[in-house]
Amino acid sequence: MKTLSYFFVMAVILIAGCVTDDAMFENPDNLELKKAKVPIPFKADMYAIPDLESDVLCFEIPGNPDHCFLSKLYISGTATHVGKIDAEKSFYQFESAKFIIYNEMPYVEASGFGKLIGANGDGIEFTFWSKQSLIDGNYFGGSEIIPGSGTGKFKGCTGSFETSGAVDWEGDGVWNKAEGFLVFE
16 A cells, blocks of 8 residues: 555656646746737727816807817726726816818817726726717717826736717717727837
């Protein structure tokens, strides 16, 4: 019986000695080893509501010289790599707005910056632009992540995404979808 136990212990030691674990050679301070360095798909489904305490942003529309809206919107919803969006810390902040004619239709062209923060506190900052139809409230736009703005798992992240959505006339908010990519460098 002793001999059988001896062979069993030797077999386990031999097998364990032959196994290599690459994780033990990783340097936990060097996150570069864990980054993909290729574009990773990003999608978000969001709903934004006005911050009733934000500044008013006004611009002129022909025939309506004082067309105004609240300049800050809080964002809620979900996004890949973010999870549930923290609605108290995530926002769009409009910095400019102007009336334009686009494809022979009246639009508001707006731009600004924002933050997208996950429930765990990790997030990114971004700049954005949009064109919103004055006829039906639909809009499209784009966003670029501000390099160096990522926190937590988004540290060193860059990327861009396209946005589209519409004003929710009944709920006083804005539906928003974003699709694009993230790159971790």
